[in-house]
Amino acid sequence: MQSIFLDTLQGKKTSRPPVWFMRQAGRVLPSYMKLREKYSFQEMMANPKLAAQVTLLPIHDLGVDAAILFSDILVIPEAMGMDLTFTDKGPVFSNPLKNEIKPEMALQPDEKKLEYIYENIKEIIRTKPANTPLIGFCGSPLTTFCYMVEGISRNHTFPEAIAMLYKNKSTAIKILTAITDLSITYAQQQIKAGIDVFQLFETHAGLIPESLYKEIMLPQVKRIAKAVKSTGTPFIYMPKGIGFGLEWIKPKFADFVSIDWQTPIKKARKAVHKKVGLQGNLDPRLLLAPQAVIEKELEKYIPFGKKNKNWIFNLGHGLIPQIPFENVKFVVDWVKNTDWQR
Ligand code: 1CP
Numbered sequence: 001m002q003s004i005f006l007d008t009l010q011g012k013k014t015s016r017p018p019v020w021f022m023r024q025a026g027r028v029l030p031s032y033m034k035l036r037e038k039y040s041f042q043e044m045m046a047n048p049k050l051a052a053q054v055t056l057l058p059i060h061d062l063g064v065d066a067a068i069l070f071s072d073i074l075v076i077p078e079a080m081g082m083d084l085t086f087t088d089k090g091p092v093f094s095n096p097l098k099n100e101i102k103p104e105m106a107l108q109p110d111e112k113k114l115e116y117i118y119e120n121i122k123e124i125i126r127t128k129p130a131n132t133p134l135i136g137f138c139g140s141p142l143t144t145f146c147y148m149v150e151g152i153s154r155n156h157t158f159p160e161a162i163a164m165l166y167k168n169k170s171t172a173i174k175i176l177t178a179i180t181d182l183s184i185t186y187a188q189q190q191i192k193a194g195i196d197v198f199q200l201f202e203t204h205a206g207l208i209p210e211s212l213y214k215e216i217m218l219p220q221v222k223r224i225a226k227a228v229k230s231t232g233t234p235f236i237y238m239p240k241g242i243g244f245g246l247e248w249i250k251p252k253f254a255d256f257v258s259i260d261w262q263t264p265i266k267k268a269r270k271a272v273h274k275k276v277g278l279q280g281n282l283d284p285r286l287l288l289a290p291q292a293v294i295e296k297e298l299e300k301y302i303p304f305g306k307k308n309k310n311w312i313f314n315l316g317h318g319l320i321p322q323i324p325f326e327n328v329k330f331v332v333d334w335v336k337n338t339d340w341q342r
Pocket residue numbers: 021022023024025026027036041068069070071072073074086087088089090091137139143153156201203317318
């Protein structure tokens with residue numbers, strides 16, 4: 001049996017859309033929370049057996065059509081020499097770049113610091129059920145840069161990081177280039193270790209004007225995309241808040257684009273090149289509502305799913321910790337059992 005997820009990515013006709021969720025391997029799973037009582041997030045990432053186990057929890061517990069590597073986008077700054085801790089309030093860097101006089105000089109990229117992740121990938125591949133595709137990922141340069149400059153995420157606005165793009169553009173570009181260079185090596189090594197698909201998480205695309213994104217960020221993002229696509233690995237781009245920038249996404253750049261919950265999926269379909277597939281875009285907060293309310297919203301996707309075969313069911317952003325496991329499972333079962341009339 002082939003994978004419905006890989007078939008869809010390759011443009012084949014399938015009886016239903018494949019389904020997986022961003023942040024599926026985390027706090028909505030009771031099995032994950034049980035492991036977290038014993039181990040910290042960083043302990044689990046550093047242990048190939050635990051990292052593989054957590055990566056595969058959503059396959060066993062939810063029945064999703066793909067696994068995503070259990071890791072974090074902030075391993076790139078860590079491999080550039082920044083001291084990172086995952087606290088209950090989120091990730092924190094002890095030495096944010098905003099405190100450095102010459103921030104570009106403070107970074108010391110060391111690709112060897114990422115090697116443990118390739119070992120985790122190999123362990124996942126050894127232990128995963130047959131035909132379970134594995135998604136590898138990294139953060140997009142802007143999103144990674146925001147955390148590196150500010151050190152923490154305060155209301156997701158990152159004013160000092162964004163200000164640096166205007167006040168100290170050449171320094172910002174040097175940092176963004178260094179992030180991109182290491183991300184390219186990282187993506188290539190994930191592919192070598194055996195991932196099937198690569199997703200680039202640009203959570204904070206909507207923080208800057210479209211023109212600035214196009215000028216500074218897009219060239220870097222395209223370098224990562226090219227490095228991935230040149231290996232024949234499907235490339236999914238998730239630019240949350242990109243707005244009209246969806247029009248830039250052509251097949252040469254990305255195979256699929258993940259649509260945020262702000263953008264109506266039908267409008268996204270019109271904006272994005274027709275040969276680029278879509279992923280998305282249910283509002284994760286809907287999953288806090290009763291199942292009857294969830295089902296009504298899900299039904300609205302049927303006409304879209306009937307017409308559009310190059311579509312992967314997902315959320316418009318990651319699962320949030322408050323969401324009940326039963327509601328996540330309800331969505332997976334609904335997508336799998338609905339007659340999509342294809
Ligand atoms: O305490 C814990 O158990 C740790 C919680 C946690 C988990 C499970 C963090 C801290 N990261 C992760 C895993 C993670 N992060 C994955 C793995 C697979 C999956 O389940 O999807 C992925 C793909 C990420 C990516 C990530 N990390 C992004 C981009 C995607 C997104 O959701 O926007 C971002 C912005 C981060 C930073 C981060 N790491 C962790 C937290 C709590 C945050 C967000 C901080 C913030 O901005 O508020």
